[in-house]
Amino acid sequence: MSKGYLGIVLHAHLPYVRHPEHERSLEERWFFEAMTESYIPLINTFSSLLADGVDFGVTISLSPTLLSMMKDPFLQDRYARHLEQLIELAAREVERTKGHPQLGRLARMYLGMFEGVERTFAEQCKRDVTGALQKLFQSGHVELATTAATHAYLPLVDPDGPGVRAQVRQGIRYFEECFGVRPKGFWLPECGYAEGLERVLADEGIKYFILEHHGLTLGAPYPRAGTFNPVRTPAGVYAFGRDQETAKQVWSATEGYPGDYDYRDFYRDIGFDLDDSYIRPYVHGDLRVHTGIKYHRITGPHDYKELYDPDRAMWRAREHADNFVFNRRHQIRYWSARLPNPPIVVAPYDAELFGHWWFEGPWFLDFVFRKIGAERDTVETTTLSRYLESYPDCEEVEPSGSSWGYKGYNEVWLNGTNDWVYPHLHHAARRMARLVRSHAGGPEHIKRALAQAARELVLAQASDWPFIMHSGTQVGYAHQRFVKHMGRFLRLAGMIETGAIDSAFVDALGAHDNIFPSLDVSIFS
Amino acid sequence: MLHEEQYWLPEHYGEDRVTLMMVDPENLYAYWEMTGKPAGTPFVRLFEIRERYGKEVPDLRLQTEVAQRGNYYFHNISAGSKYFAEAGWMTDAGFVIVARSNVLSTPRLEPTAAVRRPGAVTAAHHFPLPSSPAEHVWTGR
Numbered sequence: 001m002s003k004g005y006l007g008i009v010l011h012a013h014l015p016y017v018r019h020p021e022h023e024r025s026l027e028e029r030w031f032f033e034a035m036t037e038s039y040i041p042l043i044n045t046f047s048s049l050l051a052d053g054v055d056f057g058v059t060i061s062l063s064p065t066l067l068s069m070m071k072d073p074f075l076q077d078r079y080a081r082h083l084e085q086l087i088e089l090a091a092r093e094v095e096r097t098k099g100h101p102q103l104g105r106l107a108r109m110y111l112g113m114f115e116g117v118e119r120t121f122a123e124q125c126k127r128d129v130t131g132a133l134q135k136l137f138q139s140g141h142v143e144l145a146t147t148a149a150t151h152a153y154l155p156l157v158d159p160d161g162p163g164v165r166a167q168v169r170q171g172i173r174y175f176e177e178c179f180g181v182r183p184k185g186f187w188l189p190e191c192g193y194a195e196g197l198e199r200v201l202a203d204e205g206i207k208y209f210i211l212e213h214h215g216l217t218l219g220a221p222y223p224r225a226g227t228f229n230p231v232r233t234p235a236g237v238y239a240f241g242r243d244q245e246t247a248k249q250v251w252s253a254t255e256g257y258p259g260d261y262d263y264r265d266f267y268r269d270i271g272f273d274l275d276d277s278y279i280r281p282y283v284h285g286d287l288r289v290h291t292g293i294k295y296h297r298i299t300g301p302h303d304y305k306e307l308y309d310p311d312r313a314m315w316r317a318r319e320h321a322d323n324f325v326f327n328r329r330h331q332i333r334y335w336s337a338r339l340p341n342p343p344i345v346v347a348p349y350d351a352e353l354f355g356h357w358w359f360e361g362p363w364f365l366d367f368v369f370r371k372i373g374a375e376r377d378t379v380e381t382t383t384l385s386r387y388l389e390s391y392p393d394c395e396e397v398e399p400s401g402s403s404w405g406y407k408g409y410n411e412v413w414l415n416g417t418n419d420w421v422y423p424h425l426h427h428a429a430r431r432m433a434r435l436v437r438s439h440a441g442g443p444e445h446i447k448r449a450l451a452q453a454a455r456e457l458v459l460a461q462a463s464d465w466p467f468i469m470h471s472g473t474q475v476g477y478a479h480q481r482f483v484k485h486m487g488r489f490l491r492l493a494g495m496i497e498t499g500a501i502d503s504a505f506v507d508a509l510g511a512h513d514n515i516f517p518s519l520d521v522s523i524f525s
Numbered sequence: 526m527l528h529e530e531q532y533w534l535p536e537h538y539g540e541d542r543v544t545l546m547m548v549d550p551e552n553l554y555a556y557w558e559m560t561g562k563p564a565g566t567p568f569v570r571l572f573e574i575r576e577r578y579g580k581e582v583p584d585l586r587l588q589t590e591v592a593q594r595g596n597y598y599f600h601n602i603s604a605g606s607k608y609f610a611e612a613g614w615m616t617d618a619g620f621v622i623v624a625r626s627n628v629l630s631t632p633r634l635e636p637t638a639a640v641r642r643p644g645a646v647t648a649a650h651h652f653p654l655p656s657s658p659a660e661h662v663w664t665g666r
Contacts, residue, residue, distance in 0.1 A: 160627045195630050401547065409549035409550065410549065411548050411549055422544070423556050424534055483532050491532075
């Protein structure tokens with residue numbers, strides 16, 4: 001009989017990177033790499049757990065920008081071409097390394113892996129992986145949740161304005177469009193919480209959200225159970241708190257599992273190692289990029305790298321999974337005697353950590369779920385809404401402003417590198433609400449312009465742009481994307497206000513920035 | 526095919542407005558715009574809303590001479606309090622308000638004494654303040 005629960009939450013998000021204006025786009029590769037290395041391997045992991053009858057529960061939040069890209073035929077075509085090229089490169093690698101037993105084995109591993117990904121993508125999913133997610137969702141073992149429409153950082157996107165509600169509403173509506181039901185859970189982008197957000201979520205029918213640890217433990221009154229039981233906010237929506245121990249065991253750069261020296265090294269990639277003439281067709285023109293084929297293990301805190309040994313790495317992933325489960329058992333055994341409801345350890349991670357950054361991550365998850373599913377002596381894995389259905393009586397607590405970013409608050413998204421975006425965003429959200437009030441009942445060509453203005457605004461609101469400006473890599477891209485979406489919004493707003501609609505421009509923009517085709521501008525009302 | 530010129534965003538929008546935002550519980554950020562001809566020296570003022578005798582009373586915490594349009598970071602303010610900002614003109618006759626901001630509540634940095642109840646899992650025992658993924662290498666974002 002289990003005494004408590006482990007609620008693993010995987011948050012999957014990428015910014016909207018669709019560039020039909022370029023023959024090849026560097027940023028679209030972000031999406032392709034995450035598909036190949038994380039999303040499809042994770043779908044396969046959970047599908048195999050289901051097929052083997054493993055009793056497990058996991059929650060996955062999917063950003064609407066990511067879902068849009070997964071469903072977009074243009075990106076599906078490009079991804080299919082990308083996979084073809086990757087398989088071609090892996091096959092050439094098998095040929096090139098056939099005289100070297102260790103390298104040859106690794107090359108064959110990658111070829112098999114990419115062919116497997118292609119089978120899932122093309123044959124099982126018919127290119128739309130949201131169908132596979134839907135099947136997992138319907139099994140009851142995987143709960144899907146939503147987040148803000150374009151992953152806007154809600155504490156800053158529009159203080160006291162209509163922008164926050166629009167992001168929440170569109171996040172929920174697009175989820176419904178994709179999966180046919182309303183989501184129960186809402187992932188706050190970057191765990192960013194500010195006072196009052198729970199009221200917006202409650203108004204829109206959301207049942208729960210997740211707070212960074214101190215968002216709960218600095219709440220009022222102090223929650224008796226710390227983060228080990230959810231709380232009910234005064235608005236009626238529930239809040240779970242992120243567990244620190246599970247965060248540290250996986251995230252910590254120094255002590256976390258993914259830094260083990262037996263694991264595959266992320267940075268050493270044949271895209272940088274091999275001759276230009278050989279690798280050029282598979283990278284980005286003159287620019288060397290990651291191909292996904294990496295032959296070395298982390299080895300140590302130095303540049304010297306030894307060859308990767310998948311058997312050794314898999315063994316290490318199993319050890320880490322055992323250690324992870326052992327620690328959860330101790331945590332739960334301790335807290336179960338002290339809390340009103342059975343404890344739940346809520347462990348949220350970026351989905352892209354598993355497979356993309358931490359190559360062995362999907363194996364680790366597979367081992368964790370299988371071990372807990374087989375033993376069921378102290379810990380059970382669960383989805384967050386399944387826990388709430390069993391234990392709806394919770395203490396009432398008002399959460400505290402917080403995020404999971406550096407220093408725990410808003411600094412990553414508000415500092416000298418990115419503060420200039422906010423006057424534009426706030427002005428645009430107010431103006432959009434005014435435009436909806438005055439023009440939503442207008443003729444068709446005005447309505448089309450209005451809907452496109454709303455698309456441009458939500459694209460400008462993405463948390464990714466201020467984050468990238470702060471992080472210092474790809475800053476030019478984030479800057480350019482923000483200015484373009486905001487510039488397009490302002491141009492459309494001017495057209496709507498004067499009645500001088502350039503329909504050719506609106507249509508061209510609609511084909512270019514085609515996120516949320518059925519967007520209803522009333523989200524801004 | 527989409528044909529468009531390069532966009533230049535406006536430096537201001539012609540609105541009398543000041544907006545207050547939180548960086549963290551001890552640091553705030555304000556941006557403002559005052560339209561029209563200068564009617565004195567432009568100033569931004571930060572008020573903390575305190576409770577006195579059951580009433581909320583604004584206390585002037587800081588005021589600084591600024592440009593007619595701009596932004597400013599307020600450092601080392603008190604956590605767990607409420608704030609608003611004003612932008613306006615400082616004249617010989619006093620401060621003339623042009624715009625007042627949203628009211629912002631900053632989070633506490635410690636659990637309050639009143640909520641340390643018997644049986645509660647206390648932060649001091651089990652929860653040092655968090656490290657966050659943003660400082661680690663594993664995140665792609």
